[in-house]
Amino acid sequence: MRAPSTEPAGVGRIEMKLRKVSQLFNTLDPSPFRESDLALQAEDYIVDRALELPSNIPIEIVIHLPSDELLQASEFDIASTIKDYFGLRRQAVSREMGELFKTGRLSLVVGLAILSVCLLLGWLFGQRMREDPLSQILTESFLILGWVAIWKPSEIFLYAWPPIAARRKLFLRLSEATVVLDGKPAT
Template sequence: MTAPIEIRLGSPAQLFNTLDPTPFREGDLATEAEEYILDWAGELPPKAPLAIVLHLPPAEAATPAAAALPTAVTGHFARRAEAATRDLRRNFREGRTALAVGLAILAACLGIALLLTPEGEARGLARFVQESFVIVGWVALWKPAEILLYDWLPIARKRALFRRLAAAPVRIAAD
């Protein structure tokens, strides 16, 4: 069963960012409209097929601008899905860079820690400095681990939602 996301509008222009000079079919949705759609879609089961129903007054529903709304809405979410894909790539690229830097710092810190105790047994201050370098080396891997293990998940979820919305049929209802 399709889960409808219903929006009541006074005119097609109400759905779009009024500062965006591009035509409806290429323009950005108004922030409030996009948030409303995302909130509703996020509340629905993740596997449920979506549909977007735009309710317009009969006179507005018959206009060419209203006819362009389905393409504009699906196009908007398709562009947002593409942007999320770019964000995901950027996230992993930053993660790989941070990992390379973190591993280099870890190797340097472990090397310094080993140099501080050539005979293998450190005592007192030497042991403190040695352990400090080991800890700093492992802390250098914190950010890469965070990026590569956790930061990509919200972006991937958002992209999946945008893709679902881009694939959702958009229907105009004259009320």
Template structure:
């Protein structure tokens, strides 16, 4: 996508403004639901843009909207939509950490129980089967703690990345260009 006034630009060419919105949404409010394919197009292009530059979204309309079927303000609709998506990602991040804390507590208790059982049950036992039993309990304990550790170490990164992208899109300068009369 071209650069315009120091901003990384995403351009959309539409027949009319209604093409940007979900056709099942009757526009009960000022902003409508952005169509999934339009959102995917904008997000895919935004991912490829330089991270340090502000985003501009230019919408080229082939024809103005019909007076009997008004379309919500495109600028407000797009920025509000992506602000809402950023808020959804914030909630998802909070939920992940809340679930992670619970999973970690359960996993920690499970790990402690496995390590304790491993120690307790092998105190008087010797031989290869005792060692096998001891190591099996240790492995089970680490498997129990694996998912909570994964949640805290890795799962939050893509959510944070999406939230940052949606915030950039919510702050984008949206310009609607009508055909020259």
């Protein structure tokens, strides 16, 4: 397999040199090409190379095969299988992001409720026993517990979703990629 290249026309090219078409697909999947999953190594290779390309250019996946394999392969079937596979991966990542935001919203409601109760309890302990060290410890403890309760939604809404959104965008680009089969003499 070769490294990606950028064509002068602004197309990011990912080239794969294979001995057999079957190297592209999961060998444990009994489905014909149209419904097959990509082999993990093929997916990883394509995704890794796509990450190296600029994000604002279209992707072209060129699969080099020996002539005898090329005769048996249907460019339409292989291209549609690759595109459909990454389309399904994009949908799965979209569902994952939806679930993450659903969890984030629920944990935000719970976290804000706990924070409010903790702040109220801390204030009450602070008002009743102003100089008592125990009340200061309790007041600070409730404050810390309240902030810990909103840790998870803060993490979700600030940090967890951008990598998932980037992965979804990458899978969309790969589902829209041009796939070309190229034959060469068998060696």
